[in-house]
Amino acid sequence: xxxxxxxxxxxxxxxxxxxxxxxxxxxxxxxxxxxxxxxxxxxxxxxxxxxxxxxxxxxxxxxxxxxxxxxxxxxxxxxxxxxxxxxxxxxxxxxxxxxxxxxxxxxxxxxxxxxxxxxxxxxxxxxxxxxxxxxxxxxxxxxxxxxxxxxxxxxxxxxxxxxxxxxxxxxxxxxxxxxxxxxxxxxxxxxxxxxxxxxxxxxxxxxxxxxxxxxxxxxxxxxxxxxxxxxxxxxxxxxxxxxxxxxxxxxxxxxxxxxxxxxxxxxxxxxxxxxxxxxxxxxxxxxxxxxxxxxxxxxxxxxxxxxxxxxx
Amino acid sequence: xxxxxxxxxxxxxxxxxxxxxxxxxxxxxxxxxxxxxxxxxxxxxxxxxxxxxxxxxxxxxxxxxxxxxxxxxxxxxxxxxxxxxxxxxxxxxxxxxxxxxxxxxxxxxxxxxxxxxxxxxxxxxxxxxxxxxxxxxxxxxxxxxxxxxxxxxxxxxxxxxxxxxxxxxxxxxxxxxxxxxxxxxxxxxxxxxxxxxxxxxxxxxxxxxxxxxxxxxxxxxxxxxxxxxxxxxxxxxxxxxxxxxxxxxxxx
Amino acid sequence: xxxxxxxxxxxxxxxxxxxxxxxxxxxxxxxxxxxxxxxxxxxxxxxxxxxxxxxxxxxxxxxxxxxxxxxxxxxxxxxxxxxxxxxxxxxxxxxxxxxxxxxxxxxxxxxxxxxxxxxxxxxxxxxxxxxxxxxxxxxxxxxxxxxxxxxxxxxxxxxxxxxxxxxxxxxxxxxxxxxxxxxxxxxxxxxxxxxxxxxxxxxxxxxxxxxxxxxxxxxxxxxxxxxxxxxxxxxxxxxxxxxxxxxxxxxxxxxxxxxxxxxxxxxxxxxxxxxxxxxxxxxxxxxxxxxxxxxxxxxxxxxxxxxxxxxxxxxxxxxxxxxxxxxxxxxxxxxxxxxxxxxxxxxxxxxxxxxxxxxxxxxxxxxxxxxxxxxxxxxxxxxxxxxxxxxxxxxxxxxxxxxxxx
Numbered sequence: 001x002x003x004x005x006x007x008x009x010x011x012x013x014x015x016x017x018x019x020x021x022x023x024x025x026x027x028x029x030x031x032x033x034x035x036x037x038x039x040x041x042x043x044x045x046x047x048x049x050x051x052x053x054x055x056x057x058x059x060x061x062x063x064x065x066x067x068x069x070x071x072x073x074x075x076x077x078x079x080x081x082x083x084x085x086x087x088x089x090x091x092x093x094x095x096x097x098x099x100x101x102x103x104x105x106x107x108x109x110x111x112x113x114x115x116x117x118x119x120x121x122x123x124x125x126x127x128x129x130x131x132x133x134x135x136x137x138x139x140x141x142x143x144x145x146x147x148x149x150x151x152x153x154x155x156x157x158x159x160x161x162x163x164x165x166x167x168x169x170x171x172x173x174x175x176x177x178x179x180x181x182x183x184x185x186x187x188x189x190x191x192x193x194x195x196x197x198x199x200x201x202x203x204x205x206x207x208x209x210x211x212x213x214x215x216x217x218x219x220x221x222x223x224x225x226x227x228x229x230x231x232x233x234x235x236x237x238x239x240x241x242x243x244x245x246x247x248x249x250x251x252x253x254x255x256x257x258x259x260x261x262x263x264x265x266x267x268x269x270x271x272x273x274x275x276x277x278x279x280x281x282x283x284x285x286x287x288x289x290x291x292x293x294x295x296x297x298x299x300x301x302x303x304x305x306x307x308x309x310x311x312x
Numbered sequence: 313x314x315x316x317x318x319x320x321x322x323x324x325x326x327x328x329x330x331x332x333x334x335x336x337x338x339x340x341x342x343x344x345x346x347x348x349x350x351x352x353x354x355x356x357x358x359x360x361x362x363x364x365x366x367x368x369x370x371x372x373x374x375x376x377x378x379x380x381x382x383x384x385x386x387x388x389x390x391x392x393x394x395x396x397x398x399x400x401x402x403x404x405x406x407x408x409x410x411x412x413x414x415x416x417x418x419x420x421x422x423x424x425x426x427x428x429x430x431x432x433x434x435x436x437x438x439x440x441x442x443x444x445x446x447x448x449x450x451x452x453x454x455x456x457x458x459x460x461x462x463x464x465x466x467x468x469x470x471x472x473x474x475x476x477x478x479x480x481x482x483x484x485x486x487x488x489x490x491x492x493x494x495x496x497x498x499x500x501x502x503x504x505x506x507x508x509x510x511x512x513x514x515x516x517x518x519x520x521x522x523x524x525x526x527x528x529x530x531x532x533x534x535x536x537x538x539x540x541x542x543x544x545x546x547x548x549x550x551x552x553x554x555x556x557x558x559x560x561x562x563x564x
Numbered sequence: 565x566x567x568x569x570x571x572x573x574x575x576x577x578x579x580x581x582x583x584x585x586x587x588x589x590x591x592x593x594x595x596x597x598x599x600x601x602x603x604x605x606x607x608x609x610x611x612x613x614x615x616x617x618x619x620x621x622x623x624x625x626x627x628x629x630x631x632x633x634x635x636x637x638x639x640x641x642x643x644x645x646x647x648x649x650x651x652x653x654x655x656x657x658x659x660x661x662x663x664x665x666x667x668x669x670x671x672x673x674x675x676x677x678x679x680x681x682x683x684x685x686x687x688x689x690x691x692x693x694x695x696x697x698x699x700x701x702x703x704x705x706x707x708x709x710x711x712x713x714x715x716x717x718x719x720x721x722x723x724x725x726x727x728x729x730x731x732x733x734x735x736x737x738x739x740x741x742x743x744x745x746x747x748x749x750x751x752x753x754x755x756x757x758x759x760x761x762x763x764x765x766x767x768x769x770x771x772x773x774x775x776x777x778x779x780x781x782x783x784x785x786x787x788x789x790x791x792x793x794x795x796x797x798x799x800x801x802x803x804x805x806x807x808x809x810x811x812x813x814x815x816x817x818x819x820x821x822x823x824x825x826x827x828x829x830x831x832x833x834x835x836x837x838x839x840x841x842x843x844x845x846x847x848x849x850x851x852x853x854x855x856x857x858x859x860x861x862x863x864x865x866x867x868x869x870x871x872x873x874x875x876x877x878x879x880x881x882x883x884x885x886x887x888x889x890x891x892x893x894x895x896x897x898x899x900x901x902x903x904x905x906x907x908x909x910x911x912x913x914x915x916x917x918x919x920x921x922x923x924x925x926x927x928x929x930x931x932x933x934x935x936x937x938x939x940x941x942x943x944x945x946x947x948x949x950x951x952x953x954x955x956x957x958x959x960x961x962x963x964x965x966x967x968x969x970x
Contacts, residue, residue: 017391019468023381024397027438030378034435035404038415045415052639053857055660060857062642063418078966080941080959122551123544124314130543130554132497134515135536138522139320142529148332150319167796186313190555243408246499250519258796259746259944266410273414274504275629276933277636277657286411293408421641507634 042290045283046072052277065280072284082285084260085268088173092264093241096177101233103181104188105226109218111189112196125186137250140179141166144251172257176247188233195229196222235300242293245270265289317540324348324533331529344530351534355524359510360517364542367432367513368495374437375491376484382438383446384472388458404440413504420505431505432513436495442487445557449483450476486557489550496543514539588866589619590859591645595631595850597624599819600697603886611873618866628850643858646867649850652684652926653933655693661857662692668854668868669694673875676893684925685851693851694871695892697883700919701754701845702911703835704803704821705810713810713835717755717784720838725791727809740793743808744785746944747796749936750846751812754837756781757844757924763939764968768929771964774957782946782953789947800824812837814848815915818888834911836918844922849889881905884912890919931967938963 047069054064076082128136143150144165152162165175199222207217223230245266248256256263256271265285273282323331325343351357385391386398416435425431453476461471477484499515506512512520518539525532547554596604601624608620623645625631632654638644639658655662666674674682674691681695705713709727714720724741731738744751756762761777764770772778793802799811804824813821818834825832837845852874854867873879877895881902884891891897897916906913926932942960945951951959 013390013392016389020385020389020391020394023385023389026378027382027443028397030434030438031401031404031440033419034416035407035412036400038412038419039407041415041418042411045418052636052657053642053661060642060661062640062857063421075966078963080963081937122555123548126547126551126554127314127317127540127544130493130497130547131540132499132515132518132543134499134518135539136316138518138532138536139316142323142533143316143319148334148336148529150315150336153334153336182313182316194555239408243410245410250522253523259948260941266408269410269413270500273417275633277640278934279414279418282414283411286408286414289408290406290411294406297406421637426637426641507630507637 042283042286045280046287048072048280050277050279063279068280072280073288075281076284076288081260081263082268085263085265088262089242089244089264092173092177092244093238096180096241097234097237099177100181100184100188100237101230103185104192104233105223105230107185107189108192108196109222111193122190125190127186128183129187133246134250136179136183137247140175141251141253144175166252167258169257169259169261172252172261176244176251176262179247179251180241180244184237188237191233192226192229195226199225235297238296238300239293242266242289265292320533320536324530324537326530328528328530347530347534348538351521351531351538354531355517355521355535356509356512357514357517357535357538360512360514361542363511364496364513364515367429368492370429371433371436371495372488372491374433375439375442376488378437379439379442379446379487380472380477380480380484383443384450384476386443387447387450388453388455401440401443413500417504425505427506427508427511429511432498432502432511435501436491436498439487439491439494442491445487446480446483449480453479482553482556485550485553489546489553490557492546493543586617586862587619588617588860588862589621590647590863590866590870591621591623592870593623593625593631593635593645593648595625595628595649596697597627600887603883607874607879607883608870611870614873615866615869618869620866620870639855639857644855646859646863647852647854647870649696650693650853651850652687652693652928653936655687655851655853656928656930656932659687659692661855663854663856663864663867664690664692665694665854665868665871666691668864669872669875673872676877676895677875678892678894678897680847680919680923680925681892684847687928693853694875696850696852696874697887697889698847698849698892698919699814699816699889700847700915700923701750701812701837702815702915702918703810703812703837704818705833705835706825706830707833708830709809713833714838715836716838717758717840721784721787721791724788724810728791739806740802740808741791741810742788743793743795743799743802743811744789744947745796745799746794746947747940748813749939749943750814750848752781752785752939752943754812754844754846755784755840757846757922758837758840758842760841763927763935763964764929768968771961771968773964774954774961778957779954782957785943786946786949786953789949792947794947804828806830815890815918816849816888818911834914836914836921842922843918844924845918847919847923847925888912890915929968934967935964938967 045065047067048065049068049072051064051066053060053062055061056064144152146152146162146164146167149165151165152160155163163171165171203221203225204217207221212220243266244264248262248264248267249270252258252262256267266289269282269285269289272278272285322338322340324347325345326337326340327344330337330340386394386401420426420431423430425434457475458468458471461475462468466474496513497515498513499519502511502513502516503519506516509520518535521535522532525535592608594604605622608622612618612620625634628651631649632651635644635648635650635654636657639661644658644661677694681698682691685691685693685695703713710723714723720742727739727741728737729739730736753763756773756778759777759781761772761775761781763773765772793799793808795802798817798820799808799813800817800820801824802808803811803821804827806828815834822832836843852871854864854871856864859867874883875893877891877893877899878901880891880893880896881899883889884896884902885905891899891902896902897920902916906916927935929935938960942951942956946953946956
């Protein structure tokens, strides 16, 4: 006979279960309807073609779904724009994540060297992160202006010719990268700084006794002991950067850049779903996005788990 | 770091011809504060701000309530399926929101919530991060407190409301803060789930303002400034909560 | 005496009651803004004056992009308006939801619609929409730089290249013979039709865009691009700044181009598009459709009346005069008023002639909008000199192949 867990016998347990479910009800209900259900529905949708309206029998049925198997997926990989979206998203991620973290690390190191974090500085570093993306993109759209933009003017001092950031396919993606590095570097450096300040001074004292230079100390002590924060920042940066859309939508005036040069995976999903109303195909693209993110996260978690040094 | 914001402010106080000057002027001769009034009147910003505030506040209140109870259940109660549900919760972090846009659009349409405040509030009343954060907080509250209260005849509900919540005020404040800012900044969801001018929030209103105003840069910058100011003010007064909240999620 | 008046009053009240009861309200969604909006409102008001029992709720839904999104959302929710402007590629998304107009419009009205337009508004053989604000593609040019507008492809190419000059010898071209816009493949499609080419075979079973005729056309575009200013934005700006001598564009842009020319201080004229094997030119602009979904029979009747009103010859002429679009009825084209108007406004005569000679519409394939996207992608590559015509066309054809293989 199977052993029944001891606590199942207590009346308190069942009373608690009932109450717990009551407490969980609102949260779980919302999550169920707006997260779990659509998650599975996305898979379902990806195997269908959705007609805006179809006459079936004598009835006009809106959002009529027709099973089409894997054709949405095969079509995706025949779409040169989808391939482009994957490529460009990868470039964006591959460049902006390391660059942002690298800069944030350097920034945090300098901040750690003595500048006290007064409220004003904190505001400065956080502003780009907490302000609405639309407003930021709007401002940067003006900064990137070909003739009158601030950036081209400043670059002029270094002898750089006018760059048409927003209309030249070569510079569209870099424009997005630059803006987002600016947006996230402050926030990330605050996190890294918090981590740095939590490192026990005794490590540094010991290193000094051993005659280690500042840089050696930094490389051998600070960075390794910072790995929990670095890992955290890396993960959220990675996943977050796969999802960029708003910035591009606003910067380029609701087009994915000149010659689709700023087309990303989420933009593709948005365009297919909400500008062309190919719901099935948009769902298929989002499943592919999920697969990529899921795989990457799993990979990162298993590989880097070993390299992350927690103090305890 | 703050250069773009300074430039934004500077441009918002110029006339159009001053804005289009090369080399650029930093401080206009006469600050044209009326640009703000002009921008405000050129689009129903009053409505946009009302919507943003209304939605952000109701969402935050709803979230605090739902999250407090859910977090407490996970932190302090033993019940059937606790681990399963918690793992499910963890799982949702893996799901990119963009994957859920299309199915949610269909759901919202079928519920008849399209172009209503319901669509903009209810789905956002739960934050898994919030549940995690508060759960951490609640775990630090000693069990003896509940035992003592129970002996005194206090119902669990009252216990949570009267004792746990005040103790966890910093955590709750953080959760509420993040939700408010997140709601204020929300763009894509609002864009997709509504198409009526009366329902636009500030970010969405700003986007339409951009396409209406074309190249009226000073007005555009004024509008951008107005969109940013509320969040800025909020941040200035609640910095500590923000930083603590972020730091907390950073340290496992 | 009181009795008589009392009786009259009672009858009047009854009539009023009946009228109120029989008052029908229909929604008309459109995208006609500042310049064209007032003309539409005037027409609708006149209609309502003639039909006191009908109220037309004219709703401006923003630009075409916004209107299409709203319509799609409304159809998906099962609640479209009664009447709406629509492009053919939107119509193909909700064919089932529209009223087949041949069953309702009077034969006189139907017979008066220009046959070319009738063709463009037939879907699977059924007439589901009627033409409304239609434009045609023409050639805009500066008589001071182009004394005689080109009439063939060769002339156009030669002239464009002769006019592409570096005036001050600084290595930067100051004036282009013409301008081309990648997001506007309708120009390419016009030339393709002139070369008797097409995107798909007549039965839609095969992709023909990369055959000989398509290749010749794309090669022509590539050659033209060498002497053209290629940009995404509208060409009226560079035209006004003196950067372009002539360009092919929609007649709907006439007021903007004219304003640019006036700002630039030079004259602008309109001519037919240079021809090749024929003088085809693509028709753009929207049509009107009546939704059957979620409408009462009274509303549908009211909508039909509105359509018939708008298709009255004098109204089509009024609309065309006020807006710059074309009259859509034959009587309209042949009317004295239109003849007089085109004499006073020669560019309208050109537009009329261009349409009558070779106007054709969008492909009615359900995935045409996606095909158009593919077209734009590769068309842009050719225009910017990044790919040769043959490779671009073959790639294009491969993708279109996948799109139509439903």
